[in-house]
Amino acid sequence: MQPSNPNPVDRDPQGRYPQGGLAFQHRDLTGIAQLARHEILYLLDEAEQWVELNRQSHKRAEVLSGLTIINAFFENSTRTLLSFEIAGKRLGADVVNMHAATSSVKKGETLIDTAMTLNAMRADAIVIRHGSSGAVRLIAEKVDCPVLNAGDGQHEHPTQALLDALTMRHALKLAPGSDLNGLKVTICGDILHSRVARSNILSLTALGADISVCAPPALMPADIEAMGVRVFHDFDAALKGAQIVMMLRLQQERMQGQFIPSPREYRYLYGLTLDRLAKADPAALVMHPGPMNRGIEIDSQVADHPTRSLITDQVERGVAIRMACLDVLTRRTRRVPGWDALSGDAA
Numbered sequence: 179m180q181p182s183n184p185n186p187v188d189r190d191p192q193g194r195y196p197q198g199g200l201a202f203q204h205r206d207l208t209g210i211a212q213l214a215r216h217e218i219l220y221l222l223d224e225a226e227q228w229v230e231l232n233r234q235s236h237k238r239a240e241v242l243s244g245l246t247i248i249n250a251f252f253e254n255s256t257r258t259l260l261s262f263e264i265a266g267k268r269l270g271a272d273v274v275n276m277h278a279a280t281s282s283v284k285k286g287e288t289l290i291d292t293a294m295t296l297n298a299m300r301a302d303a304i305v306i307r308h309g310s311s312g313a314v315r316l317i318a319e320k321v322d323c324p325v326l327n328a329g330d331g332q333h334e335h336p337t338q339a340l341l342d343a344l345t346m347r348h349a350l351k352l353a354p355g356s357d358l359n360g361l362k363v364t365i366c367g368d369i370l371h372s373r374v375a376r377s378n379i380l381s382l383t384a385l386g387a388d389i390s391v392c393a394p395p396a397l398m399p400a401d402i403e404a405m406g407v408r409v410f411h412d413f414d415a416a417l418k419g420a421q422i423v424m425m426l427r428l429q430q431e432r433m434q435g436q437f438i439p440s441p442r443e444y445r446y447l448y449g450l451t452l453d454r455l456a457k458a459d460p461a462a463l464v465m466h467p468g469p470m471n472r473g474i475e476i477d478s479q480v481a482d483h484p485t486r487s488l489i490t491d492q493v494e495r496g497v498a499i500r501m502a503c504l505d506v507l508t509r510r511t512r513r514v515p516g517w518d519a520l521s522g523d524a525a
Contacts, residue, residue, distance in 0.1 A: 197516060198514075198515070198516025198517050199509075199510070199516060199517045199518070201216070201217070201220045202217050202220055202221070202506050203217070204217070205324050205507070205510075206318045206324050206325045206326070206327075206507070207324075207325075207326045207327060207336055207337070207503055207507060208314050208315045208318055208325065208327045208334070208336070209315075209327060209333065209334035209336050209377065209380075210334060210336045210339050210340075210377045210380040210381045210384075211334070211380055213336075213384070214384075215357070215384045215385065218340070218343070218381055218384055218385065219355060219357065219385070220506075221340055221499065221502055221503060221506065222340065222343060222344050222347065222354075222499075222502075223354045223355060224502040224505065224506055225340075225344055225495070225498040225499045225501065225502035226354055226498075228268075228497070228498040228499075228501040228502055228505075229344075229348075229494075229495065229498040231268070231501075232268070232494070232497055232498055232501075237268050238267075238268055238270060239268065239269055239270060240269075240270035241269050241270060241505055241512075242266065242269040242270045242271035242302075242504065242505070242508060242512075243270040243271070244272075245270075245271045245272070245302035245303070245508060245511070245512070246271065246272045246273075246274065246299075246300075246301050246302050247262075247266040247271045247272070247273045247274070247301065247302065247303050247304075247305065247504065248274050248275075248276060248296060248299070248301040248303075248304045248305070249262050249263060249266075249273065249274070249275045249276065249304075249305045249328075250276045250292070250296060250304055250305065250306050250307075251275070251276065251277060251305075251306075251307040251328070252306070252307060252308040252309060252313070253307050253308055253309045253329065255307055255328070255329070256469075257468055257469070257493065257496070258307065258328050258329065258337075258338075258496075259275065259307070259328075261493070261496045261497050261500055262305050262326075262328060262500050263275060264497050265497050265498075265500035265501040265504055266504060268497070268501060269501055269504055269505060271302070271504070274301075276296075289308075289313060289316060289317065290316075290320060292317075293316070293317040293320035293321055294320060296317075296321060297320065297321040297322055297323075300323075301321075301323050302323055302324075302508055302511055303323055303324045303325070303326065303504060303507060303508055304317070304321060304323060304324075304325050304326070305325075305326045305328050306325060306326070306327060306328060306330070307327075307328035307329045307330070308329075308330045308331065309330075309331055310330065310331045311330055311331030311332055311333035312330065312331070312333060313330050313331070314327040314328075314330040314333075315327075315330075323511070324507035324508060324511075326500075326503055326504070326507065329373055330373065331373065332370075332371055332372070332373055332376070333373055333376070334373050334376055334377045334380075335373040335374050335376075335377050335467075336377050336381075337496070337499055337500055337503060338374050338377060338378070338467050338496075339374070339377035339378045339380065339381040339382075340381065340499045340503070341492055341495045341496040341498075341499040341500075342378055342381070342382075342424070342465060342467070342492060343358065343381050343382065343385060344495045344498070344499055345465065345488050345491050345492045345495045346358060346361065346422060346463075346465075346488075348491065348495065349463055349488055349491065357385040357386045358382060358385040358386055358387040359385070359386030359387070360386065360387070360388060361382075361386075361387040361388065361421055361422065362387070362388045362390070362419050362420050362421045362422070362459070363382055363387050363388065363389050363390070363420065363421070363422040363423075363424060364389075364390045364391075364392060364416050364417055364420035364422070364423050364424070364458070365378060365379070365389065365390070365391045365392070365424045365426065366391070366392040366393065366413055366416060366423070366424070366425055366426065366448060366450070366475075367392075367393060367397075367425055367426025367427065367428065367448065367475050368393065368397050368426050368427065368428050368429050369391050369392075369393040369397055369398050369399060369402065369426065370393070370396075370397045370398060370399050371397070371429040372426050372429065374426065374467045375391065375426060376405075378424065379391070379405050379406075379407055380405070383405070383406050383407075389406070389407040389408070390407060390408040390409075390410055390416050390420070391407045391408070391409055391410070391416075392409075392410040392411065392412070392413050392416035392448070393411070393448070394411065394438060394444070394447070394448065395411055396438070397438070398411070413447060413448050413454065414454065414457050417454065417455075417457040417458040417462075418457065418458070419458070419459055420458040420459055420462055421458075421459045421461070421462055421463070422462065422463055422464075422465060423450060423455065423458055423462055423463070423464050423465070424464075424465040424466070424467075425450050425464070425465070425466045425470075425475050425476045426466075426467070426475065427466075427467075427468075427469065427470065427471055427475060428441075428444065428471055428474060428475060441471075441474050444474060444475075445473065445474050445475070448475065449473075449474060449475055449476065449477065450464065450475065450476045450477065450480050451477045451479070451480065452477065452479050452480055452483075455480055455486070462486070463486055463487070463488050464476075464480055464481070464483065464486050464487050464488065464489070465488050465489065465492060466481065466489050466492075467492070468489070468492075468493070470489075
């Protein structure tokens with residue numbers, strides 16, 4: 179099941195790997211679209227050390243000691259917020275969670291006002307989750323510290339895509355520095371409303387994977403082919419040869435109107451059952467970003483399968499990748515040697 183010809187991180191003409199700030203040339207992480215292939219791989223490789231730390235009895239490092247991380251979540255979340263909070267605390271940072279339901283945003287404060295308030299508090303990094311596409315980038319332009327996108331509208335969810343790629347590499351037993359060249363991935367579900375799908379398509383395509391997407395016509399973006407994917411409306415056909423099957427949640431809270439006839443019919447046509455999984459590669463593995471609608475897009479027998487499901491592995495890798503992102507994005511603030519100058523754009 180190992181993809182063919184894993185490639186190393188991009189090297190310069192002299193055959194050297196990027197070092198220091200050249201390895202990751204951005205102040206913020208607002209999306210996968212901004213990243214070069216070697217930058218994606220660099221973040222994945224940096225996360226490896228934190229995977230190991232998180233499996234030890236003593237799970238704390240002090241690399242961010244004295245720094246303050248603000249998790250500003252304007253949209254409800256449980257696992258992503260918890261993952262970022264654990265990541266920051268395990269790195270030794272002071273972590274503050276701001277919930278929009280108890281903030282001045284609910285009283286009419288504008289997003290710009292909120293950005294200026296957060297900036298005045300002199301945080302060392304801000305993690306933003308917002309229901310509007312582009313909101314994270316807007317805040318990033320108004321503050322002086324690094325900003326991480328924890329999901330914005332239907333735009334992107336970059337750390338989810340990174341943790342998914344890291345999970346795939348571990349499952350395939352690929353060495354650090356390896357990409358996912360030739361890996362056949364099928365993403366099925368509510369593609370239209372999914373920032374996870376968009377970020378994963380960008381990330382996995384950059385790493386050389388072969389991507390198929392499947393959804394009812396009403397839940398498939400009109401211009402999705404431009405992202406270099408194969409489009410299916412027949413789930414059984416989309417599963418042929420798939421080595422990774424990634425299921426997506428029906429985001430009914432983002433739907434206005436009738437996108438599917440009924441949950442029962444959706445499950446019949448697009449739900450992942452053990453019988454349907456048999457149509458994929460014999461050793462195909464299953465992923466889901468959560469939260470799951472069990473019995474609709476995925477059956478419990480599949481989600482909890484002891485050898486085929488990677489869902490709990492995704493949760494574990496999520497903490498490690500977020501530790502890596504917080505570490506890398508704060509290196510200039512911490513004056514880590516080689517990171518004192520911003521070499522690329524400030525996005």
